[in-house]
Amino acid sequence: MTTLDTAITAVTVYPDRARVTRSGKASLAAGEHRIRVSPLPVSLLRDSIRVAGQGEVTVLGVDVVTERQAEPSDEQVSALLARMRELDAAMNQLADADRASEARIKFLERLARESAEQLAKTDEARVIAFGDSLESQYSAVHTARRDRERLRQEHIREHQALERRLADLRGKTKPDAQAAIITVEAADPVTVDLELSYVVRGASWHSSYDLRLGDAGLSLRWFGLIQQSTGEDWPECRLQLSTARPAQAVDIPELSPWFISPAVPATPVPRRRAMSYGASMDDTVGSYPLAGSAPMMAAPGSPQPAPPPVRESVATVEQGITAATYTPQRTIAVPADGTAHRTQITALDLEADLDYVTAPARSLEAILRATARNTSEHTLPEGRASLFHDAEYVGATDLDPWAPGEERELALGVDARIRVERELVRRNATKATLGSSRRIEVEYSITIANHTPRPARVTVLDRLPVSRDAVITVRDTVLKPQPTERDELGILTWKTELNARAETTIAFGYRVEAAKGVTVSGLPD
Structure with a gap:
């Protein structure tokens, strides 16, 4: 059997694996030969191995065999190696669980988006139950991820300690490896360039x-x-x-529909912590220079041509x-x-x-x-x-x-130079009298100021409450200016262009009327 010295000459990396190509040159006499290529990684997929190259030979077949390294005779070293293999297997299982949890989070996010419109048409109890279920599942997934990360760090520390102990005892021991046995036949003496390619996981x-x-x-x-x-x-x-x-921040703001409905008498329960599935905007930088905001410094003396930009x-x-x-x-x-x-x-x-x-x-x-x-x-x-x-x-x-x-x-x-303020201007509530309905009137004022040195186009989003029951009616009372867009779920959109150092004000208000004996829930206090 001839051992062929090879080197990695090409790698194609896929999202979850890689194809590796090794190349080597062999001088063969006439006849049949078995050529050994080793060591190859244990993680290679056996059915992916292929042989190609240049030369007057016929490839009769290729086999993959496992070459097991002799275990140290020292019982303590053997025990260390066995424990290290257990830790490697445990960390692989943790990585598989992490991938599964990522897929579950994406599924829950997609389910929440796709179910929002349908849930908007159902009663409040189903909405609360759905939200509780999502909160419970999100909490379970993230708790499990934290537990796995804590366990992974423990495994890594233990693995490193074992490596140090093993180095003190016997030095590093080579792990098991794969070998490819290529069978070829040459009609005449020949020098052949062989390429062996295979797919491996872990890349x-x-x-x-x-x-x-x-x-x-x-x-x-x-x-x-x-x-x-x-x-x-x-x-x-x-x-x-x-x-x-x-064979996976900064978000553009969006508003969800705002529904109100008659209150349903119920036994008081402890207040539930509010849930939030959107990304917080507090982790963004609140003040920074925009492009062109810093003045260019003129070089002393006569103007010099600007150096060309670096090539990429x-x-x-x-x-x-x-x-x-x-x-x-x-x-x-x-x-x-x-x-x-x-x-x-x-x-x-x-x-x-x-x-x-x-x-x-x-x-x-x-x-x-x-x-x-x-x-x-x-x-x-x-x-x-x-x-x-x-x-x-x-x-x-x-x-x-x-x-x-x-x-x-x-x-x-x-951009902190676009200043936004939203102020509650008025809120009146009347009690229902004999034969009359209860009325709540609310009005807001939104001010947008452009403190940048250039004009700015601003889209402003706000919302009106939406009634789920005929016994509650909602009417807008003030809309100045009229919104550019308005949908059936109460989302209002204004689009305005502000000159530099200018500001504008938007006023909007609404009236909610409820039949006698009906308590409205969902409105701010």
């Missing part, structure tokens, strides 16, 4: 982005984050990232029927330590329409929104996007899959 890549707003507009940088723990280090070689799958390395792309494969220009080495290594895939300049969105009933903040179209040939996978205004980091948001030609709204952070 993945995902996308991350930089969204940067500057004087030149909105730019996007797409990065691939590669990590692997396959058991073999990848040297600098031909590396490709494929979107194929062989981008990957080449091969578009398939259902997936794309990207080849970064810069090769990178990826060790099998599970750490993420970043490579840039492409850089895009986006044509974006900028405006602001605010929902004062939810938060007195104005979100800078960019409405942009993907004018490239790339389908951008989902990923986390870091937000920058020039060189200033202002927060992060999640980017959903973005197809070529698709228009998308992007939240670019909070």
Whole structure:
């Protein structure tokens, strides 16, 4: 049997695995030969192994065998190795549970969105029951994740301690490995170049982005984050990232419908803690310079031409029927330590329409929104996007899959120079008298001030209560100016353009009338 020395010459990374190609050269006499390629990672998929190459030989077959390393004779060392294998298996189970919990969270979020409209038409008890169920399931998922992370850290610390003890006793022992036995036949003496490829688990890549707003507009940088723990280090070689799958902040504010209904007498129960399924907006930076807000400093002496911008390395792309494969220009080495290594895939300049969105009933903040179209040939996978205004980091948001030609709204952070105030101007409530109904009148005033040095387009969202019962009627009393849009669920939309240093005021109010003997629930006190 001939042992063939090979080196990793190409790796194609998929979202949940990788295809590795090893190459080597062998000089063979005429006849049949068995060529051994080892060591190969234990995690390789046996039915994925393939042999190719160049040379006048016939490949008769390829087999994969497990080469087990001799266990140390020392009983203490053997016990350490056994415990380390148990910890490895336990951490793999924790990783599987984490993936399952991520899928469950996405399912619950989709269920909440899809059920909102249907629940809006049902009684309050079903809405409360549904909310309680969601809260319970979210709590269970996150509690389990915290418990797993605590257990994972304990396993890691124990594993590291075992490694140190093992190094003191006998040094590191090689784990079991796979070997490929390639059977070939040569009619004449020949030198052959052989390529062995196989698929391994324990490797993945995902996308991350930089969204940067500057004087030149909105730019996007797409990065691939590669990590692997396959058991073999990848040297600098031909590396490709494929979107194929062989065989997951700052939010634009939205308002939910506001329903009111007759109160149902019930036995007093302890007050329940309020639930919130939306992302908090308090983790964003509240004050930062926008593009173009800082004055440019003139250089002393005669004007000098500006130096050219640095060039960026981008990957080449091969578009398939259902997936794309990207080849970064810069090769990178990826060790099998599970750490993420970043490579840039492409850089895009986006044509974006900028405006602001605010929902004062939810938060007195104005979100800078960019409405942009993907004018490239790339389908951008989902990923986390870091937000920058020039060189200033202002927060992060999640980017959903973005197809070529698709228009998308992007939240670019909070601008503290768009000041929003919402004030309760009037609230009157009358008691029902004989033959009359009870009446509640409420009026609000919203003030939006533009403290930026340029005009700003602002979309303002607010809402009116919606009655679920004919015994309660709701009428608007004040709408100045009239909203640009208004839907059947009571959501009001105003769109206004403010000059620099200007402000505007929106007044809106409503009247709620209830039949005699009916108590209205759902209104603020």
